[in-house]
Amino acid sequence: MKKNSCPEIDKLIANRLNLLADNERRSVENHLLDCPQCQKLMAIESEIDKELSLNFDPRNIEEMVLIRLRLIREFKPRQSWISPVLAILNSILIMVIVFFAGILLTEIWMKVVQYMTPAFLTGKSVTLISLMSIIFLSISILFGFRKIGLKYINF
Amino acid sequence: MVFDLVELVNKSKNGDEDAMAAIVTNFKQLIFTIAYRLIGDYDMSMDICQETFIKAFQNLDKLKNPEKFKTWLCSIARNLAYDRLREATKILPTNSEQNPNPQELHMVEDVVTGSRKRVIIQNALNKLEPRDRLLLTLYYYQNFSIKEIAEIVGITPENVKVSLSRARIKLRKELQGYEEELLS
Numbered sequence: 011m012k013k014n015s016c017p018e019i020d021k022l023i024a025n026r027l028n029l030l031a032d033n034e035r036r037s038v039e040n041h042l043l044d045c046p047q048c049q050k051l052m053a054i055e056s057e058i059d060k061e062l063s064l065n066f067d068p069r070n071i072e073e074m075v076l077i078r079l080r081l082i083r084e085f086k087p088r089q090s091w092i093s094p095v096l097a098i099l100n101s102i103l104i105m106v107i108v109f110f111a112g113i114l115l116t117e118i119w120m121k122v123v124q125y126m127t128p129a130f131l132t133g134k135s136v137t138l139i140s141l142m143s144i145i146f147l148s149i150s151i152l153f154g155f156r157k158i159g160l161k162y163i164n165f
Numbered sequence: 166m167v168f169d170l171v172e173l174v175n176k177s178k179n180g181d182e183d184a185m186a187a188i189v190t191n192f193k194q195l196i197f198t199i200a201y202r203l204i205g206d207y208d209m210s211m212d213i214c215q216e217t218f219i220k221a222f223q224n225l226d227k228l229k230n231p232e233k234f235k236t237w238l239c240s241i242a243r244n245l246a247y248d249r250l251r252e253a254t255k256i257l258p259t260n261s262e263q264n265p266n267p268q269e270l271h272m273v274e275d276v277v278t279g280s281r282k283r284v285i286i287q288n289a290l291n292k293l294e295p296r297d298r299l300l301l302t303l304y305y306y307q308n309f310s311i312k313e314i315a316e317i318v319g320i321t322p323e324n325v326k327v328s329l330s331r332a333r334i335k336l337r338k339e340l341q342g343y344e345e346e347l348l349s
Contacts, residue, residue: 019334019337020330020334023330023333023334023337024330026333027326027329027330027333029326029330050348053348054340054344054347054348055337057282057347057348058286058336058337058340058347059305061282061283061286062286062301062302062305063305063306063307064198064283065194065195065198065306066194066197066198066201066210067193067194067197068193068194068196068197068210068211068214071189071193071211071214071215071218072186072189072190072193073186074215075185075186075189075215075218075219075222076182076185076186078215078219079185079219079222079223082219082223
């Protein structure tokens with residue numbers, strides 16, 4: 011049984027962790043000198059500390075780590091230069107496709123507006139609408155290809 | 166430390182396998198101890214230990230200051246162990262929603278040392294939050310400064326001692342009823 015004057019276990023633990031102020035520490039240590047119950051509690055704490063201070067040895071893992079590293083290097087191609095090159099090629103390809111698609115779509119659009127333009131539209135407004143459509147289509151194609159590029163080429 | 170860590174790290178960056186092996190030799194106990202204390206499973210801890218070194222060597226170029234290698238390595242081990250704990254929590258159903266504790270379902274086998282005390286302590290540790298387990302492990306490993314512990318655990322240095330004291334008190338509560346066995 012602990013006496014009423016005994017410090018709480020929290021305080022005893024704090025003392026072991028050197029977290030108490032000087033006067034509190036002195037008071038706890040003085041108490042410990044002549045209290046067998048608290049001495050027993052401290053002996054338990056000491057056992058816990060001893061167990062917590064143990065280090066475990068995973069034996070010889072050096073060779074295994076090196077073998078696994080070699081295997082990873084062997085089977086995983088380094089992408090340090092391949093990825094940027096693929097990204098550039100992909101961008102060039104997209105630009106070429108967008109350029110020719112733009113020309114083709116312009117031609118088609120011009121044919122369409124030639125036959126379908128209402129009488130109230132002037133020549134200027136037809137050009138403006140055509141240009142806006144081409145820009146919109148180009149952006150759509152660009153984003154579409156970029157998505158494909160991102161999916162298949164990791165850049 | 167008797168070995169030149171910065172030199173070993175720089176050599177490892179250039180693919181020097183002797184330097185890598187020396188690093189593993191010097192830190193394997195620390196990393197394995199952290200993994201074992203966090204996971205409580207021998208095989209999984211072995212795996213995390215190896216994974217930590219492999220990940221570290223693969224990402225050495227990202228380490229700007231080689232002097233911080235030890236804390237960086239411990240952070241890798243911590244993240245891998247936390248990931249495993251999260252996976253285990255997802256896979257294994259737990260009775261306690263507030264404190265999911267996968268280790269409760271497979272009590273630690275006494276494969277590390279063969280001591281009953283060790284099993285009691287590890288099972289009590291498994292009932293604490295992973296952060297508390299990590300704090301206690303690093304503190305009792307004795308080679309860490311408060312600043313380093315704070316860095317690895319992800320708290321402020323001012324909070325380390327308070328959190329440590331709380332963790333230690335929680336551990337003591339988990340060990341209630343085992344006093345005689347601990348003293349034997």
